[in-house]
Amino acid sequence: MGMVLEGVVVGAAQGAVVHRALPTLSRRSWVLATVLGAGIAWILGMIPSTIMALRPETGAPPPAEPSALVQYPLAAALGLVTGPILGLAQWMVLRRYVAHAGRWLWANALAWGVGMPVIFLGMDRVPWNSQAFAIIATIYAVCAVTGAVVGAIHGRFLLRLVQAPLPTAPAR
Numbered sequence: 001m002g003m004v005l006e007g008v009v010v011g012a013a014q015g016a017v018v019h020r021a022l023p024t025l026s027r028r029s030w031v032l033a034t035v036l037g038a039g040i041a042w043i044l045g046m047i048p049s050t051i052m053a054l055r056p057e058t059g060a061p062p063p064a065e066p067s068a069l070v071q072y073p074l075a076a077a078l079g080l081v082t083g084p085i086l087g088l089a090q091w092m093v094l095r096r097y098v099a100h101a102g103r104w105l106w107a108n109a110l111a112w113g114v115g116m117p118v119i120f121l122g123m124d125r126v127p128w129n130s131q132a133f134a135i136i137a138t139i140y141a142v143c144a145v146t147g148a149v150v151g152a153i154h155g156r157f158l159l160r161l162v163q164a165p166l167p168t169a170p171a172r
Contacts, residue, residue, distance in 0.1 A: 006042070007035030010147075014090075014154065021162035022097045029093050037089035041082040068124070075116040083112030099164040107157035115150040122146065 011034025015027040066074070087108030095101035122142030127134050 004035055004039065007031070007038035010034055010038065013151070014158070017155070018094075018158060018162065021158075022165060025093070025097050030090065033089035033093045034086075037086040040089075041086035044085060045078060045082050071120055072117045075120040076113050079112030079114070079116030080109045082116075083108035083110070086112065094161070097165060098161045099166060100161065103157060103161060107154055111150040111153035111157075114153060115146050118142075118146045118149050 008031060011031035015030035018030060019025055019027050084105040087105050091101055091104045094104055119142060126138045
């Protein structure tokens, strides 16, 4: 469910901006592409933890969590890999409207390569033993900061991409 919510929110926000520069681009197509990409990236991102959770019980204590020195670079690597997967469905829409749409895949790699460590760092700061309000407020703050960071990188790339529309962009 989180992947659908993420896809709708991000897709609607990006779609509103992209639509201003490319009025023939369907916001609905953009949102649907974002939901699809977010879903696929989310599922792929969940595979490592799911595999770890499915390990048979051996009676031994669970392995220690890796240090931050290991976690944050791995989070960046996860973002570098899943970012273009998230952006692939959007690229399929965008390529009909702008030249060099393939750069959108690189934008997603960069944006999520930076954004995933922000998420991991932020989630390490959640006061899990506090009252529900403090936990929820911190999680929302982490999401907002991550959204601002990823959105700033996406926005920079989108601004450049929409400046080179295809002369034969499809009509609405």
